[in-house]
Amino acid sequence: MTALESPALPFEPYKTKVVERIPNPSREDRERALERAGFNLFNLRSADVRIDLLTDSGTGAMSDRQWSAIMLGDESYAGSRNFAEFESAVRELTGFPHILPTHQGRGAENLLFSVLASEGSIVPNNMHFDTTQAHVRHQGAEPRNLAIAAAYDPESDVPFKGNVDVDRLAELLATAGPHRVPLAMVTLTNNSGAGQPVSLANFRAVAGLCRAQGVPLYVDMCRWAENAYFVREREPGMASRSIAEIGRAFFDLADGATMSAKKDGLVNIGGFVATRDGRVAERLKEALILFEGFPTYGGLARRDLGAIAVGLEEATDLDYLEHRIGQVRYLAGRLDAVGVPMFKPIGGHGVYLDVRRFLPHLAADELPGQALVVELYREGGVRAVEVGSIMFGDPGPPGARSLELVRLAIPRRVYSASHLAYVADVVGRVYARRDAVRGLTMTYRPERLPHFTARFAPVSPAVEVLPRPA
Numbered sequence: 001m002t003a004l005e006s007p008a009l010p011f012e013p014y015k016t017k018v019v020e021r022i023p024n025p026s027r028e029d030r031e032r033a034l035e036r037a038g039f040n041l042f043n044l045r046s047a048d049v050r051i052d053l054l055t056d057s058g059t060g061a062m063s064d065r066q067w068s069a070i071m072l073g074d075e076s077y078a079g080s081r082n083f084a085e086f087e088s089a090v091r092e093l094t095g096f097p098h099i100l101p102t103h104q105g106r107g108a109e110n111l112l113f114s115v116l117a118s119e120g121s122i123v124p125n126n127m128h129f130d131t132t133q134a135h136v137r138h139q140g141a142e143p144r145n146l147a148i149a150a151a152y153d154p155e156s157d158v159p160f161k162g163n164v165d166v167d168r169l170a171e172l173l174a175t176a177g178p179h180r181v182p183l184a185m186v187t188l189t190n191n192s193g194a195g196q197p198v199s200l201a202n203f204r205a206v207a208g209l210c211r212a213q214g215v216p217l218y219v220d221m222c223r224w225a226e227n228a229y230f231v232r233e234r235e236p237g238m239a240s241r242s243i244a245e246i247g248r249a250f251f252d253l254a255d256g257a258t259m260s261a262k263k264d265g266l267v268n269i270g271g272f273v274a275t276r277d278g279r280v281a282e283r284l285k286e287a288l289i290l291f292e293g294f295p296t297y298g299g300l301a302r303r304d305l306g307a308i309a310v311g312l313e314e315a316t317d318l319d320y321l322e323h324r325i326g327q328v329r330y331l332a333g334r335l336d337a338v339g340v341p342m343f344k345p346i347g348g349h350g351v352y353l354d355v356r357r358f359l360p361h362l363a364a365d366e367l368p369g370q371a372l373v374v375e376l377y378r379e380g381g382v383r384a385v386e387v388g389s390i391m392f393g394d395p396g397p398p399g400a401r402s403l404e405l406v407r408l409a410i411p412r413r414v415y416s417a418s419h420l421a422y423v424a425d426v427v428g429r430v431y432a433r434r435d436a437v438r439g440l441t442m443t444y445r446p447e448r449l450p451h452f453t454a455r456f457a458p459v460s461p462a463v464e465v466l467p468r469p470a
């Protein structure tokens with residue numbers, strides 16, 4: 001793999017109107033915070049974090065137009081004007097006739113899988129996201145990851161590593177049949193696999209297979225606009241098409257979608273589930289009222305729906321997307337210059353460090369991904385997240401998780417290039433002293449979604465502490 005070209009400074013296509021002070025915890029503060037948090041960075045207070053790259057979910061900055069929409073909230077329980085704005089924005093974007101708002105993406109997943117999946121069914125996907133996988137299992141169904149082999153190779157230069165392995169999908173559909181496979185999903189972009197895009201050609205092939213077998217195809221469309229950006233950049237014949245047109249080309253091939261508007265909806269909370277199937281929509285609506293709220297608000301304040309309507313449109317702006325993807329590439333370029341191993345090509349919403357090559361001296365049971373996350377925080381107050389055997393390590397087919405990554409997710413419209421340069425320095429300093437990074441052991445492991453609440457402790461302390469004589 002050749003070095004990334006010298007990274008261009010991404011031009012911010014916005015200027016600052018409101019500011020928020022950035023905390024500056026000292027080294028001692030950070031050591032104490034790590035102890036308090038049980039070495040799980042989900043347990044840190046934001047006041048302990050200097051640069052927060054834990055997630056790009058709901059952490060973005062809303063625009064002045066979105067804040068205006070918030071101020072124009074119509075908080076009617078039923079039939080709010082904001083719902084009409086939201087519904088027409090989603091319908092115009094996707095073409096799906098039935099659109100139900102939810103409090104966030106996993107709310108949409110809960111509804112969809114409770115209606116379509118059941119004990120013994122199999123749900124294929126290129127790669128399930130953590131909450132998606134957990135919701136499939138919650139119904140007693142089996143999540144099956146069918147991404148192409150290159151999706152698990154951090155070094156090869158393949159343009160669409162999010163693609164589905166069409167042969168394996170065909171085999172599954174032929175052997176299990178539509179009665180065992182109540183729906184298929186494709187995640188745009190593939191968050192669990194380093195934010196890699198799916199090509200339109202691949203998606204078309206998947207849709208063809210599903211239609212032939214009578215299996216409905218749903219899109220996990222959290223980062224559909226970033227996916228469309230890569231399609232525009234890399235897929236033949238797409239360069240002159242708009243982001244909205246490319247997105248629509250995908251949606252036209254699908255039967256429905258789940259969405260976390262905290263990603264490419266550019267809001268801090270919200271989501272939706274959409275379908276073409278009127279019968280499914282009726283059942284989704286019943287579940288929606290039970291778990292989320294009335295269909296014209298779905299677990300959100302009505303003003304939130306107004307902000308989503310504006311955000312969905314802003315996410316299609318090419319200046320915005322160029323800056324967004326440009327920021328990710330800028331950080332990656334600076335890391336590449338000092339030899340930091342990363343998953344390549346660089347994806348849409350963050351830089352994914354390749355843990356196995358970063359910390360080759362740590363064995364799998366020393367939790368190298370978590371050890372690296374802890375070390376980045378210790379070094380410079382940078383909060384990242386492990387995307388590896390802790391996040392996905394619950395029982396699955398052997399060898400299912402062959403990627404061991406640490407994600408530096410970039411919030412939308414929040415940090416500047418100098419913040420990213422700071423992050424690159426911190427990662428570079430840890431890389432320079434990587435041989436001294438020690439492993440961790442898990443002291444508490446919850447049954448489901450363990451990464452959120454697990455606790456850890458350092459293994460083999462540098463100085464053996466002997467019990468004091470009585």
Ligand SMILES: *Cc1c(COP(=O)(O)O)cnc(C)c1O
Binds near residue numbers: 131259
């Ligand atoms: C964030 C995310 C979800 C879940 O959405 P939440 O809003 O966090 O509940 C589902 N799928 C993917 C790919 C995601 O990135």
